[in-house]
Amino acid sequence: MWIEIVLFLFLAVCAVFDGFSRQVPLAVVWIGMLTAVCFRVCGAMGETGIVEAMLSLIPGAGFFLLSFLTREKVGYGDGWTLLMIGLFVGVYRCFLILLVGLMAESAVAVVLMAVGKIKRDREVPFLPFLLLGMGVVVCF
Numbered sequence: 001m002w003i004e005i006v007l008f009l010f011l012a013v014c015a016v017f018d019g020f021s022r023q024v025p026l027a028v029v030w031i032g033m034l035t036a037v038c039f040r041v042c043g044a045m046g047e048t049g050i051v052e053a054m055l056s057l058i059p060g061a062g063f064f065l066l067s068f069l070t071r072e073k074v075g076y077g078d079g080w081t082l083l084m085i086g087l088f089v090g091v092y093r094c095f096l097i098l099l100v101g102l103m104a105e106s107a108v109a110v111v112l113m114a115v116g117k118i119k120r121d122r123e124v125p126f127l128p129f130l131l132l133g134m135g136v137v138v139c140f
Contacts (some may be wrong), residue, residue, distance in 0.1 A: 003045060006035065007088040011131050014081055017125035024077025027069050029084050036087035048090075056086035059094045078126050084129070094136055101126065101133030 010032035019026045040047050040053060060083030067076045086094040105124060112118045 003039060003088060004134075007032070008131075008134060008138070010084065010128040011081070011127070011134060012076075015127040016132050017048070018077070018125040022123065022125055023090075024075065024081060024127065026077065028082060029077070031082045032084040033080075033087055038114065040087070049096075052090065053087065055091045056085055056089075056094060058091055059086055059098050060084075075126075081130065083136065085134070089137075097130060097133040099133070100136045101129040104132050105129040108126060 010028060014024055017023060017028075021132050038049055058083075060079050063074060063079035063082050064076065066074045067079055082094065082098065085097060089097070105126060108129075109118070109124055113120060118124075
């Protein structure tokens with residue numbers, strides 16, 4: 001449980017920055033990734049192999065590809081953050097956090113468009129929804 005708390009703190013800092021300035025603090029993400037790698041090497045996350053660690057990078061790599069294909073409509077910072085999340089919690093929980101975050105962001109965006117608060121081309125920060133997704137996944 002304490003590993004999720006450490007991830008939650010890193011993700012909370014990133015979500016606040018993304019929410020207010022629409023920029024992901026990559027230094028915080030890289031420190032989080034280094035922390036996750038150190039936890040894995042020291043055995044704090046249990047017995048995990050190199051294959052499992054590499055698989056945990058799939059969601060982040062997918063977002064890097066999505067950023068490239070959409071000419072950065074989806075930011076590279078989201079990909080870096082998903083790499084960090086994957087290193088902390090593994091591929092399955094990372095995909096679950098991503099799924100909950102995407103569903104929450106979609107629901108909020110649809111409601112805001114329906115009431116006329118935002119236009120269709122408005123950028124919505126994603127990391128606060130990833131933080132929400134992580135909270136939901138950890139609680140269940």
